[in-house]
Amino acid sequence: MNPAVLLTGAAVERGGRQVVRAVDLTVAQGSWFGFIGANGSGKTSLLRALAGRLPFAGGSCRVGGEELVGDRAARALRFGFAPPPDKLPDSLRGRDVLEFTGGKMEEVRSRMGSLYVALGVAPLLDRWIGDCSAGMRQRIAIAAAFAGGHSLVILDEPFNWLDPVAAFDLRRALRERVDGGLTLMTALHDLNTLAAACDAGLMFADGKVAMTLSEDMLQTAARTPQAFERQMIDILRSETGG
Numbered sequence: 001m002n003p004a005v006l007l008t009g010a011a012v013e014r015g016g017r018q019v020v021r022a023v024d025l026t027v028a029q030g031s032w033f034g035f036i037g038a039n040g041s042g043k044t045s046l047l048r049a050l051a052g053r054l055p056f057a058g059g060s061c062r063v064g065g066e067e068l069v070g071d072r073a074a075r076a077l078r079f080g081f082a083p084p085p086d087k088l089p090d091s092l093r094g095r096d097v098l099e100f101t102g103g104k105m106e107e108v109r110s111r112m113g114s115l116y117v118a119l120g121v122a123p124l125l126d127r128w129i130g131d132c133s134a135g136m137r138q139r140i141a142i143a144a145a146f147a148g149g150h151s152l153v154i155l156d157e158p159f160n161w162l163d164p165v166a167a168f169d170l171r172r173a174l175r176e177r178v179d180g181g182l183t184l185m186t187a188l189h190d191l192n193t194l195a196a197a198c199d200a201g202l203m204f205a206d207g208k209v210a211m212t213l214s215e216d217m218l219q220t221a222a223r224t225p226q227a228f229e230r231q232m233i234d235i236l237r238s239e240t241g242g
Contacts, residue, residue: 002065004029004183009059012049019045020207032178034194035187037204043187044156051154052076080150085137090130094140102147111149118173119143134161155186171197191229195221
């Protein structure tokens with residue numbers, strides 16, 4: 001079976017500067033793949049390039065076995081992608097955002113399944129974005145990533161601005177979707193979430209891969225979270241000169 005995503009020597013430029021370079025990664029179908037690293041390490045730029053929001057500056061990007069490195073439009077169609085919550089237009093309602101990305105609300109709700117309840121979407125449908133808190137905007141943005149029924153979804157730090165209950169419910173619903181066949185890629189800041197939720201991952205530093213995190217490593221990390229956190233922090237300090 002082809003991997004869901006296979007990158008070889010992937011590079012991304014922003015503002016004439018290479019912010020991601022020589023990245024190799026393999027994401028298995030039906031898995032949760034996590035990216036972790038300091039702000040500015042390149043993880044968000046890489047995910048935006050995968051989702052077709054930025055071009056790749058080099059390398060190979062195969063999605064389901066098909067080479068798409070030069071086809072941003074095709075990549076955008078393959079991935080469900082959560083828009084930045086702070087960029088959602090104030091003059092739209094939650095319903096408008098979800099219908100724009102997924103069509104009729106009945107279909108959107110069916111595609112979202114348990115995520116519809118976990119995200120508390122119903123009370124947000126007729127609420128204006130301009131009247132929403134940061135957490136409400138985050139929930140709408142995540143819902144938008146699932147509204148189209150994609151089998152590959154990219155979320156950039158989805159647990160930011162969520163209260164503990166909402167974060168717990170979302171994490172559990174995402175795990176259920178992955179166990180049911182979804183391929184999920186998330187940028188994260190929290191090492192404990194990475195260890196507890198993800199099947200594999202990468203640590204980014206200064207635009208390149210600092211460490212590949214295998215399934216065995218993350219299973220060990222989940223059993224010994226403090227030792228894992230210390231190891232990762234030490235690596236990040238050495239990579240960034242902190």
